[in-house]
Amino acid sequence: MSMAEAAPLKGEKPEIGRQAAAGEGLAAPRSLERARTFRDAAALAALVLAGAGLVYFLLPGGPRIATMFLIYLTAVLSLSIYSGNSGITSFGHAAFLGLGAYVSAILTMQPAVQASALPHLPEFLKGWALTYWPALVAVIGAGVVVGLVTGAPLSRLNGGAAAISTLALLIIVHVILVGARDFTRGSQTFYGVPRLTTPVVVAVVAIAAVFVARWFRDSATGVKLRATRDNEVAAEALGIKASRVRYGGWILSVVVGMAAGSLYGHFLGAFSPKDFYFSFTYLLVAMLIVGGFFSVTGAVVGTALIFAVVQILRQAEGQSSFLGLFPLPPLFGLTEVGLGLALMLTIWRRPLGLAGLSELSLPWGASRLAPARTRSVAPAAAPGTAGDRLEISGLSCRFGGLKAVDDVSFSVRPGEILGLIGPNGAGKTTLVNLICGQIAGQAGAVVLNGKTVSGLHPAARADAGLARTFQNIRLFERMTVLENITAAALLRTGSLGAAREKAIALASEFNLLDIADRIAGTLPYGSRRRLEIARALATEPKYLLLDEPAAGMNPAETEALTEEIKAIRDRYGLGLIVIEHDIPLIMRVSDRIVVINRGAKIAEGDPATVRNDPAVIEAYIGSRNSH
Numbered sequence: 001m002s003m004a005e006a007a008p009l010k011g012e013k014p015e016i017g018r019q020a021a022a023g024e025g026l027a028a029p030r031s032l033e034r035a036r037t038f039r040d041a042a043a044l045a046a047l048v049l050a051g052a053g054l055v056y057f058l059l060p061g062g063p064r065i066a067t068m069f070l071i072y073l074t075a076v077l078s079l080s081i082y083s084g085n086s087g088i089t090s091f092g093h094a095a096f097l098g099l100g101a102y103v104s105a106i107l108t109m110q111p112a113v114q115a116s117a118l119p120h121l122p123e124f125l126k127g128w129a130l131t132y133w134p135a136l137v138a139v140i141g142a143g144v145v146v147g148l149v150t151g152a153p154l155s156r157l158n159g160g161a162a163a164i165s166t167l168a169l170l171i172i173v174h175v176i177l178v179g180a181r182d183f184t185r186g187s188q189t190f191y192g193v194p195r196l197t198t199p200v201v202v203a204v205v206a207i208a209a210v211f212v213a214r215w216f217r218d219s220a221t222g223v224k225l226r227a228t229r230d231n232e233v234a235a236e237a238l239g240i241k242a243s244r245v246r247y248g249g250w251i252l253s254v255v256v257g258m259a260a261g262s263l264y265g266h267f268l269g270a271f272s273p274k275d276f277y278f279s280f281t282y283l284l285v286a287m288l289i290v291g292g293f294f295s296v297t298g299a300v301v302g303t304a305l306i307f308a309v310v311q312i313l314r315q316a317e318g319q320s321s322f323l324g325l326f327p328l329p330p331l332f333g334l335t336e337v338g339l340g341l342a343l344m345l346t347i348w349r350r351p352l353g354l355a356g357l358s359e360l361s362l363p364w365g366a367s368r369l370a371p372a373r374t375r376s377v378a379p380a381a382a383p384g385t386a387g388d389r390l391e392i393s394g395l396s397c398r399f400g401g402l403k404a405v406d407d408v409s410f411s412v413r414p415g416e417i418l419g420l421i422g423p424n425g426a427g428k429t430t431l432v433n434l435i436c437g438q439i440a441g442q443a444g445a446v447v448l449n450g451k452t453v454s455g456l457h458p459a460a461r462a463d464a465g466l467a468r469t470f471q472n473i474r475l476f477e478r479m480t481v482l483e484n485i486t487a488a489a490l491l492r493t494g495s496l497g498a499a500r501e502k503a504i505a506l507a508s509e510f511n512l513l514d515i516a517d518r519i520a521g522t523l524p525y526g527s528r529r530r531l532e533i534a535r536a537l538a539t540e541p542k543y544l545l546l547d548e549p550a551a552g553m554n555p556a557e558t559e560a561l562t563e564e565i566k567a568i569r570d571r572y573g574l575g576l577i578v579i580e581h582d583i584p585l586i587m588r589v590s591d592r593i594v595v596i597n598r599g600a601k602i603a604e605g606d607p608a609t610v611r612n613d614p615a616v617i618e619a620y621i622g623s624r625n626s627h
């Protein structure tokens with residue numbers, strides 16, 4: 001067991017702030033982290049180039065195969081930028097490749113060919129005859145516009161709804177390409193496209209795509225997008241506006257997709273809308289899933305593997321005998337069947353794909369996770385004014401005929417710990433959801449230091465100074481411990497480097513530094529709880545709501561948690577609302593206690609008063625009897 005797992009929730013007296021306060025850090029990680037991403041991207045790009053180079057020079061038909069591989073790779077990377085980071089499978093990217101191919105083709109065609117192939121082309125598009133690079137600039141510009149337009153509605157959706165919408169986009173764009181005959185020749189073959197895919201052009205675009213995909217993954221928007229991918233509710237509670245970061249990822253992804261399409265069009269020389277439809281979509285999605293849906297390295301691995309499989313199966317499909325030894329029947333559909341089997345096998349045996357969650361990563365110095373010497377983790381408690389408080393008044397919420405929360409009012413001051421108790425089903429979690437905006441109530445107001453926050457989006461409430469943990473811990477399961485905290489710290493810092501510094505300091509404070517690079521989903525229970533609290537504190541809240549923080553803990557861990565909660569209050573000067581079923585804990589830790597039963601407040605006061613309140617005793621005994 002690591003040191004981090006052993007403390008402080010394992011019975012010993014916690015020493016929050018111990019490592020950070022000691023401040024023995026060696027280096028600030030800002031520029032190092034950027035350099036690390038760049039180095040890892042360069043290593044991946046070098047591998048891609050080496051592989052493509054070997055194929056180019058050594059295989060029969062190598063130049064064609066290597067060129068096609070790099071174009072497919074660019075296309076899969078575009079998909080990875082959106083789908084890998086948002087977790088939403090896009091079935092629409094083939095369509096954007098098609099758009100890129102047509103735009104680039106129109107702008108680069110020779111005037112004479114253009115006049116014969118597209119006689120009704122509008123004047124402003126006639127006769128440009130650009131070389132590839134200026135055409136690519138135009139394609140990128142068009143990509144931004146297409147991304148803005150299509151992403152506006154799409155970014156508001158998540159999960160299956162978003163995936164189905166991308167399928168709708170595929171069909172809509174296909175119909176537009178078929179219908180816009182003056183521009184595309186409709187469903188007829190679009191011919192006369194100049195072959196501009198020189199090895200240099202293809203290699204430069206593909207390598208740029210590797211860098212862009214890798215950079216985006218580790219950028220501030222990429223980190224936030226991955227947080228929404230892993231748990232949108234938690235991400236929004238930490239101040240991340242999911243639709244905004246999805247929008248950013250979508251636009252970039254469409255731009256790279258259209259750039260890939262421009263290459264594909266110039267490589268094919270002649271194409272029609274059906275080249276950018278279901279079969280192509282299927283191939284791109286299969287490449288990403290087999291390689292590793294959530295990783296840029298996976299996109300590279302999947303493209304290489306599936307590309308090789310498809311090439312081999314296509315060759316086999318064309319054979320009339322097996323190695324010249326005995327005749328073979330016509331092997332119609334062998335490629336599609338092979339691709340389908342590879343896809344099913346991967347989903348069955350390795351649901352995260354061959355690369356899993358990992359990225360190709362070069363060895364790095366050990367000092368990078370040391371907390372910065374100059375930075376203290378706990379902000380000095382904001383001076384605040386005498387009237388500061390979190391005021392909850394008249395909150396009510398119904399689920400059908402059930403009054404889950406019924407006209408509840410109370411307040412909590414900075415530096416105060418308010419215990420919120422009540423029997424099972426009393427409405428405590430619903431109350432926290434109402435305060436933090438996860439659900440909308442029917443009546444009442446939440447006022448934070450004079451600012452009404454009820455009615456605001458959860459992310460706006462986090463911005464105003466509310467943070468929470470969840471009864472069923474909601475971590476960003478496929479991100480590292482450090483990324484979990486960094487995603488939250490971005491709310492206040494804006495810069496990724498500063499957010500990482502703060503995350504390192506908080507990881508140190510909560511004894512998570514030794515496991516900072518572990519994937520959160522693999523952590524033991526105690527570490528998960530500590531991580532969720534550290535992550536909430538990264539948003540620098542004024543009020544922190546802890547929903548059953550001691551659930552599942554043994555007595556020693558609960559005892560340690562009691563001290564930890566007090567230490568957080570003292571160190572950060574914030575107001576805490578603690579929901580707990582563990583009555584001894586809540587009695588020890590709270591300055592004041594609010595008791596609710598069947599949605600309504602039945603008592604409020606200091607622990608001794610509440611303990612002896614007949615209504616409280618009755619509520620608990622009554623609830624026990626009813627079970």
Ligand SMILES: Nc1ncnc2c1ncn2[C@@H]1O[C@H](COP(=O)(O)OP(=O)(O)OP(=O)(O)O)[C@@H](O)[C@H]1O
Nearest residue numbers: 399402404422423424425426427428429430431471
């Ligand atoms: N989304 C929902 N739809 C319908 N009913 C709900 C919903 N969420 C909660 N409830 C109901 O509202 C009541 C209050 O639930 P809530 O989870 O807030 O209670 P609680 O005090 O947190 O309970 P526990 O201590 O067991 O976690 C319960 O009867 C519950 O079944």
